[in-house]
Amino acid sequence: MRTVDLQTGAVQLIDQTALPDVFQLVECRSLDEIADAIRTMKVRGAPAIGAAAAFGMVLGARGYLGNEPHPFLEHLEEVAEVLKATRPTAVNLAWAVNRSLTAVREILAPAPEGEHIDIVRQARAMLVTVARDLCDADVADNHKLGAHGAALIPEQANVLTHCNTGSLATVEYGTALGVIRSAIGAGKRVHVYVDETRPFLQGARLTTWELQEDGIPFTLITDGMAGHFISRGEVDLVIVGADRIAANGDVANKIGTYTLAVLCKENGIPFYVAAPTSTIDLTVATGADIPIEQRSQREITHVAGVRVAPIGTQAAHPAFDVTAARYVTAIITEQGVHRAPYDASLRAAVAAADPLRGAVPEAERVRS
Amino acid sequence: MRTVDLQTGAVQLIDQTALPDVFQLVECRSLDEIADAIRTMKVRGAPAIGAAAAFGMVLGARGYLGNEPHPFLEHLEEVAEVLKATRPTAVNLAWAVNRSLTAVREILAPAPEGEHIDIVRQARAMLVTVARDLCDADVADNHKLGAHGAALIPEQANVLTHCNTGSLATVEYGTALGVIRSAIGAGKRVHVYVDETRPFLQGARLTTWELQEDGIPFTLITDGMAGHFISRGEVDLVIVGADRIAANGDVANKIGTYTLAVLCKENGIPFYVAAPTSTIDLTVATGADIPIEQRSQREITHVAGVRVAPIGTQAAHPAFDVTAARYVTAIITEQGVHRAPYDASLRAAVAAADPLRGAVPEAERVRS
Numbered sequence: 001m002r003t004v005d006l007q008t009g010a011v012q013l014i015d016q017t018a019l020p021d022v023f024q025l026v027e028c029r030s031l032d033e034i035a036d037a038i039r040t041m042k043v044r045g046a047p048a049i050g051a052a053a054a055f056g057m058v059l060g061a062r063g064y065l066g067n068e069p070h071p072f073l074e075h076l077e078e079v080a081e082v083l084k085a086t087r088p089t090a091v092n093l094a095w096a097v098n099r100s101l102t103a104v105r106e107i108l109a110p111a112p113e114g115e116h117i118d119i120v121r122q123a124r125a126m127l128v129t130v131a132r133d134l135c136d137a138d139v140a141d142n143h144k145l146g147a148h149g150a151a152l153i154p155e156q157a158n159v160l161t162h163c164n165t166g167s168l169a170t171v172e173y174g175t176a177l178g179v180i181r182s183a184i185g186a187g188k189r190v191h192v193y194v195d196e197t198r199p200f201l202q203g204a205r206l207t208t209w210e211l212q213e214d215g216i217p218f219t220l221i222t223d224g225m226a227g228h229f230i231s232r233g234e235v236d237l238v239i240v241g242a243d244r245i246a247a248n249g250d251v252a253n254k255i256g257t258y259t260l261a262v263l264c265k266e267n268g269i270p271f272y273v274a275a276p277t278s279t280i281d282l283t284v285a286t287g288a289d290i291p292i293e294q295r296s297q298r299e300i301t302h303v304a305g306v307r308v309a310p311i312g313t314q315a316a317h318p319a320f321d322v323t324a325a326r327y328v329t330a331i332i333t334e335q336g337v338h339r340a341p342y343d344a345s346l347r348a349a350v351a352a353a354d355p356l357r358g359a360v361p362e363a364e365r366v367r368s
Numbered sequence: 369m370r371t372v373d374l375q376t377g378a379v380q381l382i383d384q385t386a387l388p389d390v391f392q393l394v395e396c397r398s399l400d401e402i403a404d405a406i407r408t409m410k411v412r413g414a415p416a417i418g419a420a421a422a423f424g425m426v427l428g429a430r431g432y433l434g435n436e437p438h439p440f441l442e443h444l445e446e447v448a449e450v451l452k453a454t455r456p457t458a459v460n461l462a463w464a465v466n467r468s469l470t471a472v473r474e475i476l477a478p479a480p481e482g483e484h485i486d487i488v489r490q491a492r493a494m495l496v497t498v499a500r501d502l503c504d505a506d507v508a509d510n511h512k513l514g515a516h517g518a519a520l521i522p523e524q525a526n527v528l529t530h531c532n533t534g535s536l537a538t539v540e541y542g543t544a545l546g547v548i549r550s551a552i553g554a555g556k557r558v559h560v561y562v563d564e565t566r567p568f569l570q571g572a573r574l575t576t577w578e579l580q581e582d583g584i585p586f587t588l589i590t591d592g593m594a595g596h597f598i599s600r601g602e603v604d605l606v607i608v609g610a611d612r613i614a615a616n617g618d619v620a621n622k623i624g625t626y627t628l629a630v631l632c633k634e635n636g637i638p639f640y641v642a643a644p645t646s647t648i649d650l651t652v653a654t655g656a657d658i659p660i661e662q663r664s665q666r667e668i669t670h671v672a673g674v675r676v677a678p679i680g681t682q683a684a685h686p687a688f689d690v691t692a693a694r695y696v697t698a699i700i701t702e703q704g705v706h707r708a709p710y711d712a713s714l715r716a717a718v719a720a721a722d723p724l725r726g727a728v729p730e731a732e733r734v735r736s
Binding site: 195196198204208217218227228256266300303305307310313315322 | 388569587592681
């Protein structure tokens, strides 16, 4: 089943805060509910929150009860802002919302002033179509990405990964975890070292759960152990996802990623990033321009609801870090395997996926 | 108050598993109780478990009720083996136990066969003296070490540390944290980034608690965040403790330490190790020969008693890692600040602290 889907009028999500103990679905029936689900990480993972946001546009559209195209468009632009503000780092969210806006603008903007029931109805239907298409494309792209990446995995490999980049982080199948799935599907023998990924423990809670479901052998480790196993030659490569990739190939991803990249360089093993082209933001020149979401201190001072630090403890919680392009061996997208110089290879990948986005200045289209 | 002390016949420990919420003392009245306290990390930190083990010899001596010197010595040798087996990586434990054994051998071994109440009584008293002296020396050495290290800290500094190396990890004052205390005592302004230090959370639970008590400003971070702050120039230096230092300067310390050293090298900031000379094991040529304690998987799959990974999850738990000497800017002991080549500088430090230990082959004396 899909991590995000539209079912009988509600957006249905697998509640990722309840895993691994409880598999439960949540239904969002309003903009507030979906925005809250994204903010509290009931749904997480750059591609998955992109899909959730596209459906969020469908829910948000219900907040306008009239039939006038221009007020409806203005309403949708406000809905888009609400959704984009939920999580600032992952660009797929802004990308998905902008895709919906672009599609409805083509319908609504040319209409003359006044009531136009059919045009508004048509635009509402378009929002559903865009979201569904985006989900279908995500699944298809992940399978393509997986196949491209699988070629980089040795016949027998110990692969280390961070956070969760599987079905739960996408609509289905996954990015970095999709590459691992594809390699195994191609008959390779892969054992996975899973970083627990503090503070939210996506590795310990979600990646283990997916690997266990698939019968893929794995070993859970704390984030601080990765260096130990890498330095002992027990890891052949590291592969991670991404929340935003700048035009120069700098990668924003879950906090802890930069450290893995440095460890790979120091120990001479490849560091791969797997993400759909929708994660590439050509409007951002370098990683320094990517906003880093700062989350609650409570997610550091408490684990699984239990306080582990003294009352009054000051904590920092940058949710992402930036890995400079020079540490990245290759970036794998649905378009293929891209290598340095990334300015050229990423622009070509985006152009192949979406000729308009690859060719023109993007400030208007993707700026979050 | 001291982390480890002998009070009215019992070994009194601050229970480090109950902190930061509850400050409680545990009293150990037998070898089993003290061995269990070390194994379960009620007392932890290389110098603190050295002190606990020295008192463990006192408790263990009570298991022999006779008055014959040779059987008593044989009994104490068995007690020593039990204590050494509790935690294999930190050499201070074996060092302390061997110190006790050497002292009582000088009394017991020359005695003729048969009952010698006075000699056995004298040996029992010597065990207490050795343990108390060792504790007093630890406190004094930490203050010296702190003063040497303080000279390396800039006037205004952001210092990152890992695990707990404070009063709780020693008898009093601390090693790496002692350096920070000394720097502040010397009028420097220090802000500390505290790695939470998964899995046991010594940073989140214990270092924060000590810093808060002392009013030293700090920010708690997850282990995966260290690279983020280091790469942004927000950390001036990293300073850690050690559980065992090989003759060539390779350092075994709490898992995650190696990663910090690599991050320091990559970002051109100093990586310091602070430990008493008792942590230097000249019988071990390189870090490859240091045994790495493997602890329970449950400490990975559970946090604060709450299971965070799916049932059936396979986890690894090496409790320490080894940082090659080439990453270590300097090693700070009570004897001074030692730099590469470490073979020479560490041997000189040990010789200055203990002429016998620095000069002769140590296989007999320290081998754990």
